[in-house]
Amino acid sequence: MESPPSTNDRLSRPTTSNVLETQEQHFLGASLILTNEEKIVNSHIMKLKRFELEEGFKNDFDLIPARHFFEKLEQLNSSKLFQLIRRIPKGAVLHIHDSSMGSTDLLINATYRPYLWQNGRFEQNTPPTFLFSKTNPTGMGWELVSDIRNEMKADIYDEKLRDLFEIYTKDPINTYRSTNVVFEKFRQIFYTLAPIINYKPVWRQYYYDSLKVYYDDQINYLELRGVLPDVYDLTGKIYTPEEIVQIYLNETERLMKNYPSFLGAKFVYTPARFGGDDVFRGVINTFKSLHEKFPNFVAGFDLVGQEDKRILLLNFVPDLLKLPESIQFFFHAGETNWFGMESDSNMIDAILLGTKRIGHGFALIKHPLLLEEIKQKQICIEINPTSNQMFKLMEDHRNHPAAFLFADDYPVVVSSDDRCFWRAALLSHDFYMAFVGIASAQHDLRLLKQLAINSIRFSAMDKIDQNKALRKWEGMWNSTMSTLASDILSGKLA
Template sequence: MKLIMIVTSLLLVLLKVSNTKVLISAIDSLNGRPTFDEYQQLRKSLIEEETNKFLGADLVLNEDETAVNEYLMTLKKAELEQGFNNSYTFIPARHFFEMLDRFKESRLFHLIQRLPKGGVLHAHDTAIGSTDLVIKATYQPNLWQKGEFDTKEDPQFLFSNEKPGEDDWEPVENIRQNLTPSVYDEKIRKLFGLYTENPINTYKTLDDVWNKFQHIFGVLTPIITYEPVWRQYYYASLQQLYDDNVHYLELRGVLPDVYDLSGKIYSPDEIVQIYIDETEKFKKSHPLFLGAKFIYAPSRFADDTEFQTFTETAKRLHENFPDFVAGFDLVGQEDTGRPLISFVPELLKLPDSMKFFFHAGETNWNGLSTDENLIDAILLGTKRIGHGFAILKHPKLLNEVKEQNICLEINPVSNQVLKLVDDYRNHPAAVFFSDNYPVVVSSDDPSFWRAAPLSHDFYMAFVGISSAHHDLRLLKQLAINSLDYSAMDESERNEAKSRWEESWHSAMKEIIRDVVKSS
């Protein structure tokens, strides 16, 4: 027994340079059990080894960060303890819509809002800004409406100098007054969002919510794509990101037909130029904002002829706007859309300089065309994977993600609202956070679920998905990753990280001054 104790003690020392699997095997081979003290040492070492693999574990916090972290973890532990004792009260265990009001009471959520979160790398252009911005757009003159609310067929909208040609088109300003402005505005808010007080019964299947989700884009398009609204909506979306302490954006867009009252239809190149102009204008008035880039992301429902047009547009935009157009993706429900393999012959013709950022594996299926999009995304050299929800079912692909440093774009709230996961504690990103995978947290389409541009997703990642032991280092690493895995070139990235670090450390001092010292 004495020999066993000596060898066990030596093995515990060797743990620092070995791994637990080897250690346990060696102890088992001794045909004896350690003492309770030795067992506790072994247990502690296992926990330490696991903790050292966490995303952000390598970061060293300074004095200010340590003070903020202590306060942060006090809040996190309190919410976890309350949830552990009564899971019905635990925000990440329930549907996001059911718990929206609870965020007002969460001091932890309000603290996360104050953190500089780097960038959003996965968001869709017409669903970033809140529905309030759409309501504001309906006050623009020359907007017409056909059809009524709360009927089987949703109303249609169009900006026009004259009645669009049919008797049942009416000016929105008249309809608003007939209903009263507050009633009309609330109907617009309901029309352009997935929110419902009873989400479980309203959306019984994934297809139910996706049908509504994709339908919203179609009804919304004629309002958003009116050229003055297009500019205003994008600029105001940047402001909402900025107010949520997000200082960089990579947006995906289909480049729909933008129009004006003269009947002009703007070309994809002109639409991209609008984005550039509004971004530069925003940067001039918001010095902390780091900029934006665009990922051209047309529909995955295109036929071969349409898709060839998309790739030609992608090449042209890539040549004409190399500093702004970051790359190419496809959007739309993967389960019902064409699989990525069907586009591969045409995709292989794109220049090597064209980066891919493919949606892939946004599904619960295993071994079907949807999750096998992950295979083609990786073989095509994608720089990031949008969602990647199904990748845990593909250990070889999961290994490739780590080996090739392919970033996974995690969108927690989107994944729950669109019915991939009911309880955030069961989200596959828990593995990514626990084993230091290349990962970022983004928000996808926050407008449609009344979420903040990023803070709600950060909260769910931090409280619902990550370990109770994950601390400020996780949130800091996620922010750093959003810049490291961005489409910025090296010089842009270095400058962005330097400026973000200044914002981060300023925020630490402000939080200590405003919150920590008064708590």
């Protein structure tokens, strides 16, 4: 039987402060050294963070990250810490979807275009159907949107549209009682939106306006995922995938011409993971053609769709292995709470296929061997905090598994997924949740800075363009730090 430790043994052990200090040296961003101006900003931002955490520690029912996003949205938007985070340049956006990258207002504005028809009213059990057409579409019940809007009054009609285009509700807990319910509403939004957003003039303008919104928020580069749907015009023409990508490229170049500091965008082809072998082989052929024609714009391949529907990445491996090695994978994987069920294997197959990034990776922490691979191979995890809460993977951001990734300097970025559908800001809401809810109370400005650096470092840009983007971001960051430090010292920023 071992003897109890002596007093000298106990005294020679590390103290709590020693352990905490050593632990903090492993934090994401811990190696960064702050300038004097950054230290001033850091002191202020940590004061705001500690205040919110202390108030939440007294009553965690009032802690913003602990409650559903919809319940605390008004309080969040008025938070001084959130307002400060909005001003900080956040680098690039690496995980967004094309049809939800803009805003609901942009979508509603699109319904003011002429020749938009509607079949069905809002009070019916199924959502109305929309279509742009010069003449009344075939079938009963079609009415011009302009006529319905005039009848109902514009503000009332537009609010009905907003309810259709968003999953927002004042009672999220009872409205969305399971992940499947959320996904069903999600699919319904896409189905309803498709005939509106897939109309070529809307498609083109929505994409350009969305890029401009990101640019205005000091985001100079983004990578969007898209399914390349049937884009159409009033002549009845259905545009090919090549023509759709060309529209993207044209609008990207138009913004770069109008705003030279914008560094551009890349496209990740992300078809649905549903469909038979013949359908998927057609998808693969389409992607190969796009990659050959637009090698600098079509950055990679992904698959989208609810993983818990048991359509596994493994099913597509034989065809994926036939793609050229020059093609990069950015797979959605691990967006599940199930441990050991079929959908839990997608992360394994994504890594075995050589994915460069993993979208969500929520289940990653349950797989120690995969964690080792992630760190060794520097496979970036695209964390989407607000999205994960929306789809009920967790209710309280303090329980988000990315806390472990932040604590041990894993390769991660923070992004916003389908943020338009739940009224989230471009990146600021997700950065706030990461900083206050997921990260340690001791994580400071260095975390936010490292997340921004990572968003460029793990992008699909080549090294030359990455270095160019990093220099551009550093200029924005330093300028912002100088302004914020001045505002803090002068008392303008309380």
